[in-house]
Amino acid sequence: MPLALLVVALCAVLGGWAAWFVVRDRAVVLRQLWGAAVVEGVLVVQAVVAGWLAVSDAPPVDGVLLWGYVATQAVILPVAAAWAFAERTRWSSVVLLVAALTVAFLEYRLLQIWGAV
């Protein structure tokens, strides 16, 4: 649960940063990608914790459902980062914003399904 809240908070910061760049008509910069990498790192830690909890506690949650979310949210930011290199306009910032919001939303759903992570 604290990890999920941390991810949501980080995504909010990253999304806000990207939104600011959209307004300023700027493309994504490398520093934002480091920010995205930090979020991704927390997601990996969360996946490991989730896996460990799933093995040790046998929680009352459907594994397919849980891993569907965990796997889905892991691919989003890397794709947005790859596009940041390909698209050197403000639209890469919009994509990063969309990506950050999506990950935050998936985290929120994850919290709803399974408060333990």
Next chain:
Amino acid sequence: MTQDDGGAVRPTVTRGTRPTGAGAGRVLVAVYGVLALAATVRAGYQIVRHFDEAPVAYTLSLVAGLVYVLATVALARDWRRVAWVAVTVELVGVLTVGTLSLADAAAFPDATVWSGYGQGYGYVPLVLPFVGLWWLWRTGRPSPAAADDLG
């Protein structure tokens, strides 16, 4: 989103059309990609776990998800003709299923992406096809020399 860009790199003009997957189109592809992922993963889960409960709804969910995948790839790779078809299918799908799900709720015991005009997904499935068609029309418009849409 109607403004093009400010001092940004102009998309290269090939065959008189502009690529569907560059510039603002990339945002469209991103949103399509998220929806494709959400719909397909969810349908996969529903089919694996609860297929017997609502086979029609879940099969439809999977078809819808795959159409979104197709639309995403087509827009990203600039396959215009495929994109036109996929986006049109989505528009027809969301309107048809949306109407049916409200008119005959018993036929759709569980939600699909298109139920209630995409209500469960913030109506994004309803808005997206219109944006997609507009974008395809817009990027494909200029230059009389480019009558051949080679997909």
